[in-house]
Amino acid sequence: MAAIELEGLTKDYGEVLANDDVTFSVERGEIFGYLGPNGAGKTTTIRTLLGLLSPTDGSARLLGHDIADEGELIEAKRRLGYLPDSPAFDETATGREVLELHASIKGDERSDELLELFDPPLDRLVRDYSRGNVRKLGLVTTFMHEPELVILDEPTGGLDPLMQHRFAEFLRDERERGVTVFFSSHILGEVRRLCDRVGIIRNGRLVTVEPVESLLDRSGKVVRLRAADPIPRDTLEIDGVHDLEATLDRGADSSRESARDDSKSTFTECTFTFTGDVNALLERLREYPLLDLSIEEAPLEDVFMRFYGGEVDGEESTAAGRQGTPTEVTDDV
């Protein structure tokens, strides 16, 4: 039995079809990332799963319980932890009082350990908490009753890099203990680091569900090379080379056009995406002494761009964009 099962889940707000026939499962013990840019429909799926919104159509099960049945939903919720994107704690309570309330409702098996890790200021009023501190308190309340399944809506928003790192390690340990994690995100780096599988949602429709690795494999490697001697441009006319960018070496009398037509044109530096056999590529390059060669996984941004055609969250795509892409490209080979 899967931890989460969605079957044709649909939520129509009237003006917006926020979830359109969404079907997928999250297996027990996996970390599943639910990805999509702002407004794609992630929160709608999560809120519907938790019974906070009623679906227009379709069905869902949490830990085997049908969410349409109130009694079953209560039973499922007892065994799960939920961190909303903006946790609404009582602003007039201190962090400690919030935890006490939570303990009285759901139980407390491990708040001491969690407080050591996430360390929200317990004696301060929630009203005076920063966004990051609200999130830290939320992480404690989400995990303190030892849930089997956790659903986290953009969990690292507001956390500083140290805390994000700690959270990532913690989540991996939770997976080792058999906890199932479903979290939404548009932070591609964290998805890549943490998730076993991802589902990508676009305009309310699920566009893919697959292991992160296969998503990255399909998108190929980014190859950058710098050679000691000129390499003829036709050397890289092999299967699997895409988006080749190189600065062509040209004779004094060669024009841009003639360089394009001349298969004897050479280059010493280039960058390209490669989806073929790396050994075949290396064999091809064997006779050219290389000063530098890097073969890296394609940035997840590139994968995303294929699904979104430019709709990737602006801040994120800039922050994690390709590093070292040549700025002096003068020609496409």
Ligand SMILES: Nc1ncnc2c1ncn2[C@@H]1O[C@H](COP(=O)(O)OP(=O)(O)OP(=O)(O)O)[C@@H](O)[C@H]1O
């Ligand atoms: N209560 C509502 N009434 C009408 N439309 C809504 C409502 N809630 C969300 N929407 C719309 O539904 C779409 C999906 O919103 P949702 O919040 O599920 O997206 P999201 O992927 O979680 O976005 P974000 O990353 O910004 O949180 C958006 O177009 C949003 O404006």
